[in-house]
Amino acid sequence: MSRTILEVTDLRKEYSQRRGLISMLTGQGRVIPAVDGVSFYLRENETVGLVGESGCGKTTIGRTVLRLTDPSSGRVVFDGRDITTLSRAELRPLRREMQMIFQDLDAGLNPKMRVRDILREALTVHERPSDAEIASRIRELLEQVSLKDSKLANFPSELSGGEKRRVGIARVLAVRPRLIVADEPTSALDISIQAQVVNLLRDLQKELGLTYLFISHDLPVVELVSQKVAVMYLGRIVEMGLAENIAHQPRHPYTGILWSSLADKQTTEVNRRVNDVTVERERRTWGVFDFEQPVSGCRFAPRCPLYQDKGRPAVCTDPASEPQLRDVGHGHVVACHFA
Amino acid sequence: MDAPLLAIENLRTYFYSRAKRAFIRSVDGVSLEVARGETLGIVGESGSGKSVTALSAAGLVTAGPGVISGRIDLYSNGARRNLLDGLENYARVTERDGRVMEVEKDERGWRKRSETLMAGVRGKEIAMIFQNPRSALNPYSTIGKQLMETIRLHTKFKGESEAKERAIHWLERVRIDSPRLRFDNFPFGMSGGMCQRAMIAMALSAEPSLLIADEPTTGLDATIQSRIVDLLAELKAETGITTLLISHDISVIQRLSDRIAVMYGGTVVETGRAAEVLAPEAKVRHPYTTALLASIPSAETIRRKSYLQAIEGEVLDTIEVPRGCRFYGRCNRVTEAIRENCAGREPPLGEVATGHKVRCWLYPATGKA
Numbered sequence: 001m002s003r004t005i006l007e008v009t010d011l012r013k014e015y016s017q018r019r020g021l022i023s024m025l026t027g028q029g030r031v032i033p034a035v036d037g038v039s040f041y042l043r044e045n046e047t048v049g050l051v052g053e054s055g056c057g058k059t060t061i062g063r064t065v066l067r068l069t070d071p072s073s074g075r076v077v078f079d080g081r082d083i084t085t086l087s088r089a090e091l092r093p094l095r096r097e098m099q100m101i102f103q104d105l106d107a108g109l110n111p112k113m114r115v116r117d118i119l120r121e122a123l124t125v126h127e128r129p130s131d132a133e134i135a136s137r138i139r140e141l142l143e144q145v146s147l148k149d150s151k152l153a154n155f156p157s158e159l160s161g162g163e164k165r166r167v168g169i170a171r172v173l174a175v176r177p178r179l180i181v182a183d184e185p186t187s188a189l190d191i192s193i194q195a196q197v198v199n200l201l202r203d204l205q206k207e208l209g210l211t212y213l214f215i216s217h218d219l220p221v222v223e224l225v226s227q228k229v230a231v232m233y234l235g236r237i238v239e240m241g242l243a244e245n246i247a248h249q250p251r252h253p254y255t256g257i258l259w260s261s262l263a264d265k266q267t268t269e270v271n272r273r274v275n276d277v278t279v280e281r282e283r284r285t286w287g288v289f290d291f292e293q294p295v296s297g298c299r300f301a302p303r304c305p306l307y308q309d310k311g312r313p314a315v316c317t318d319p320a321s322e323p324q325l326r327d328v329g330h331g332h333v334v335a336c337h338f339a
Numbered sequence: 340m341d342a343p344l345l346a347i348e349n350l351r352t353y354f355y356s357r358a359k360r361a362f363i364r365s366v367d368g369v370s371l372e373v374a375r376g377e378t379l380g381i382v383g384e385s386g387s388g389k390s391v392t393a394l395s396a397a398g399l400v401t402a403g404p405g406v407i408s409g410r411i412d413l414y415s416n417g418a419r420r421n422l423l424d425g426l427e428n429y430a431r432v433t434e435r436d437g438r439v440m441e442v443e444k445d446e447r448g449w450r451k452r453s454e455t456l457m458a459g460v461r462g463k464e465i466a467m468i469f470q471n472p473r474s475a476l477n478p479y480s481t482i483g484k485q486l487m488e489t490i491r492l493h494t495k496f497k498g499e500s501e502a503k504e505r506a507i508h509w510l511e512r513v514r515i516d517s518p519r520l521r522f523d524n525f526p527f528g529m530s531g532g533m534c535q536r537a538m539i540a541m542a543l544s545a546e547p548s549l550l551i552a553d554e555p556t557t558g559l560d561a562t563i564q565s566r567i568v569d570l571l572a573e574l575k576a577e578t579g580i581t582t583l584l585i586s587h588d589i590s591v592i593q594r595l596s597d598r599i600a601v602m603y604g605g606t607v608v609e610t611g612r613a614a615e616v617l618a619p620e621a622k623v624r625h626p627y628t629t630a631l632l633a634s635i636p637s638a639e640t641i642r643r644k645s646y647l648q649a650i651e652g653e654v655l656d657t658i659e660v661p662r663g664c665r666f667y668g669r670c671n672r673v674t675e676a677i678r679e680n681c682a683g684r685e686p687p688l689g690e691v692a693t694g695h696k697v698r699c700w701l702y703p704a705t706g707k708a
Contacts (some may be wrong), residue, residue, distance in 0.1 A: 039533040053560040157358065162654045190384040192586060195649035201647075217561050222638040224644065257562055264384075 002044040005179055005211050006065065011038045011074035013057075013064050016103050021118065034060040036136065036235035049206065049226030049243065050221060056216045057235040063179040066098050067091055082273075096126045096175035103184035105164040105172070108171055109156040115167055116152040124172035136267040141170040143209070145200060145302065162193040169200070173208070181213045189229070194218075198225060219259060225245045228309070230254045234299045238323065238339075241332030251328055251339035253306040306338055312336070341464055343372040343414060344581045345396065345485030345549055350423075352388075352395050352460035353432075355437060357657075362404070364591045364657040367605035369409075370688075373549070378575060378582040380596030380613065382589055384654050387584045388605040393551050396583070397467050398457040404442040405449075407432055415464055415548045422456050437660035463493045463515035466542035470554035472534035476526040482537045483659060486510070486544055488638070493545035509540040512577075514570060532563035536570065543574065553585045568594050589631060593617050595676060598694075601628045604655040604665035607688060611695030624693045625699050626672040660685075664700065 035057040042048050050058045065076055067083055076084050081087060102107040102108065115289045119138050123129060129198060130136065142149060145166040147259060157165060165185070186194040187202065198221055204210060216222050223243050231242040231254065239252040250256045296319040301307045307316050311312060315321055315337050325333040352366040366388040373379045383391040394400050396411050407430050411422040429449035434439040469475045477485055486506035490496050495504045504524075510518035513536040528532055535555065542550055555571065556564040568591055575582065575595070586592050589695070592599055593613060600610040609616060609625040616628065633648035640647060652669040661667065663682040673681050678701040686696045 162653060190654055191631060191634045192384060192591075192650035192654070195647035196651075199646050199649055217413060219561065220641060224647070244642075270573045298591045 002046070005044045005141065006042040006213075007077040007242045008061075008065060009043065009075040009077070011035055011061065011064060011076065013060050013069065014072045021140045021304040033235050034063065035071075038232075038235075040230055040236050042211050042213060044178075044211055045205070045209045046228070049222035049229040050213060050215045050232060051217060051222050051229060052232035053217070059183055059276075061232075062100065062183050062213060066100055066181055068100065071202055076187045081286045093126075093266050097183070099175065101175040101180060101182040101185045102171055103187060105161055105188050106156060108168060109164060111156055111210055113155070114119065114152065115156070115159075117152050118156075118167065118171060119152075119174060122171045126175055133307050137174070143174055144173060144204065145170045160193075161189050162196060165189060165193075165197055169197075169204070173204070176208075177210070179211045179213070181215070184217070185214075187218065195219070201225065211287050213296065219247070221322055230271075231258065235332075236299070236335070237332045238300065238336070239332075240325070242330065244331070245332055247311040251332065251334040252300075252336045253304050254300050257303075257305070261271065261315050285328070297321060297329060298335075300336075306336075310338065342375060343412075344375045345583070346410075346412040347371045347396060348390070348410045348412070350392065350395055350411065351407040352391050352400055352444065353404050353407055355404065358657060360384045360442075361658045362442065364439065364559055364605050364660065366395060367657055367660070369602070370607070371600055371607065371610070373581055373583055375581055376579050377597040378584055380586065380592035380599040382586060382592045382599060383602035384587060386450050386654050386656060387602040388657075389587075389602045390553055393467075393553050393583055395561055395587050396422070396553055397456055397465050398453055399467075403446065404430060404444045406453075407442070409483070413460065413464060413549070420456075420460070420462065424456060426446070426452055430455045438658065442662075445683070454696065462489070462547075463545055464547055465551060466474050467553065468535070468538045468542050468545035468555050469689070470557045472531065472538040473526055475538055476534060478526055480558075481523050481525055481551070482510070482529070484508075484526075486541055488536070489541050490503075490544050492637075498694075505544065506540075507592040508538070509544045512543075512574070513540045514539070515540075528644040530563075532566060533558050535559065535567055539567075539574070543578065543580070545616055547580070547583050549583065551583045553588070555584070555666065556586070556591055564591075571595055589617070589635065599630070601625060603627050605657045606665060606698065608666065608698045609696065610688070611692075615692070615695055623695070623697065623702060625666075626670050627666050630669075630671070665696075674701075677701065 012033065015032045015034055031108060038061060040048065050061065052058050060069070063183040064071045071084060074084070078098060083091065083093065084090040092305055097329070116138065119141060120134055123137055125135055141228050147163065147170065149165045151159065151163060156167070159167065182201065189197060202225060205212060214225055220280045227242065227245045229246040230245045231246065231252065233254050234239065239246065239250065239255045247259055248257060250259060298304070301316040307313070323337050325335045328332050328339060348364050348370050348484060350369045352362070352364045354365050369388065369392050371379065391400065395406050396398045406423060408427045409423060411454050411647065413420045413422055426449060429452065430442060430444040432439060481504070483506055487502045490502045490505050494537060496502045502579045507518045507522060510521055513535050515521050515533060529537065552571070556567050559567060572595055574580070584592065584595055596613040597693050598611065599613045599616055599645065600607050602608065609628050615621065615644070616624065617632070630648065634650065636647060650669050655665055663684060664670070664686055666672065667681045680700040683698050686698050686700045688696045688697050
């Protein structure tokens with residue numbers, strides 16, 4: 001089995017929100033636990049998918065893992081080194097090994113620089129290669145992301161969405177990273193272009209032995225590219241396991257809802273029936289995140305269909321017993337009292 | 340088909356792109372019909388002209404040169420109204436080699452005429468919901484007030500208290516919990532899904548004949564998306580409202596539409612009954628539709644971990660009308676027998692089965708049409 005490249009232990013990231021005069025003066029604001037005790041690991045050349053609704057903390061994890069933001073507590077170990085407490089200077093050589101692909105297509109593409117200069121800059125950040133080396137590396141990068149030579153002279157504004165994404169990926173590859181955090185890499189693209197980019201990312205992984213943390217809300221794509229999937233809800237991982245198990249034999253009711261919302265839509269029969277079940281389900285699950293309400297017990301309970309079906313058992317809302325991740329076999333972990 | 344409620348004929352809407360220093364034929368000769376009580380779903384990628392078609396129908400294209408020609412007939416109260424009546428007199432287009440060189444347009448005259456035509460139609464006969472509900476709502480006014488405004492303006496409920504009751508009734512119908520409390524909420528205090536529900540309530544409260552839903556689920560979370568789709572399906576069953584649904588998401592289109600139209604490069608390339616066009620075993624289908632469906636990972640693809648069938652190339656921007664088929668450059672089903680046609684002449688929208696039309700040289704019916 002390949003070795004562990006990234007290990008995250010009990011990661012927490014809190015943002016404090018100060019609103020209004022009183023909280024400004026007293027210095028006391030609401031504290032929002034965007035990531036609230038998350039642990040997972042990635043093996044070399046593997047893809048772990050991170051799914052969940054917006055606001056669940058998946059992007060925050062991606063950023064904290066790369067130390068683009070500092071964690072409030074917890075440990076991030078990259079390739080055997082604890083990077084949680086490294087200084088900026090100590091981090092610098094590690095930066096080239098861990099890169100991020102942002103959701104925003106324009107991220108990292110200076111609008112006043114031509115593609116050639118963007119790539120040249122990326123190649124010379126950590127090294128001082130000769131002009132000939134730069135030229136050959138640029139050619140290599142273009143080939144890797146299947147971009148035409150003629151695009152080198154273009155400014156980002158002259159590129160299409162798919163081309164921008166390819167330049168963004170080439171820029172990341174320029175420093176020869178080992179771990180890439182891909183934050184919604186396809187969601188800003190058209191469907192037909194999404195497929196191209198997904199194929200490209202998978203090719204690159206094979207070719208270069210990359211490891212991906214793949215953050216997305218596009219469940220079929222996550223299932224396709226990932227070996228393991230972690231499902232997040234309100235700052236915590238509620239279920240994690242092999243992609244096919246998460247998708248087809250989910251144990252946590254939230255995972256079930258996430259994936260079924262999709263299955264409903266993909267039925268080939270156009271289903272227009274209105275039945276009590278959909279109305280009922282609707283009533284139960286319209287709820288939204290509410291960080292203001294203190295969590296007592298399971299944080300999914302207010303939206304949970306199982307909680308209702310079981311007749312609102314007290315254990316679900318007991319502040320003393322928030323469900324912890326436990327192994328249900330084959331490395332499949334789930335945080336639910338009834339899974 | 341039953342008598343249509345809305346019939347769009349040969350609609351052309353152009354824009355000027357400063358970056359490209361050229362006119363874009365955003366909608367380039369689109370003809371569509373929406374029958375009373377049905378939902379027509381328009382699917383396509385960005386730049387295909389699907390949203391602009393809908394905006395043109397609602398008289399909401401404000402950027403120049405905008406709607407150039409065509410007719411949009413709205414059949415309501417037993418009368419037929421052409422929403423573009425006489426507007427073509429205000430614009431003159433000069434073309435050379437399939438490229439729009441110049442558009443002379445009397446903007447003020449056009450706008451005045453358009454406002455006259457749309458008065459009493461937009462908001463009343465045609466209501467619209469948009470992609471970003473929060474930006475479509477007035478941030479300075481409560482949901483309830485905004486709803487009451489629509490109701491008092493467009494329906495027989497003119498009084499303060501009856502309008503309020505009606506507003507609460509609509510909040511209930513879009514399944515907003517504790518509607519009486521939510522009535523006094525401002526949009527910023529509500530989640531995206533709730534704002535979209537409020538928007539839907541507002542659109543329907545005017546009791547319009549046609550609802551235009553432009554990407555109603557885009558930008559919402561996966562679970563909320565499917566709740567909104569459920570809601571739209573339920574409301575459709577309850578009210579039987581005619582809907583023009585625009586989405587890039589085939590699964591949304593599939594769930595809600597009776598008929599669909601696939602758009603590419605400013606034209607309709609395929610239209611037909613949704614079940615027929617999207618059926619997995621369908622034999623006759625436009626290569627673009629097939630490719631779009633294949634771009635979404637299927638259960639089979641995921642199981643085998645195989646490659647996605649991507650459509651090579653980029654989405655067309657229609658500055659020049661290509662001589663042949665608009666999809667020719669990206670099409671993987673061109674055979675030697677038809678290559679000359681594909682490259683040289685734009686295929687007409689030919690009927691391949693009753694009510695099923697495809698714009699492709701692969702199908703013999705195209706030649707006859």
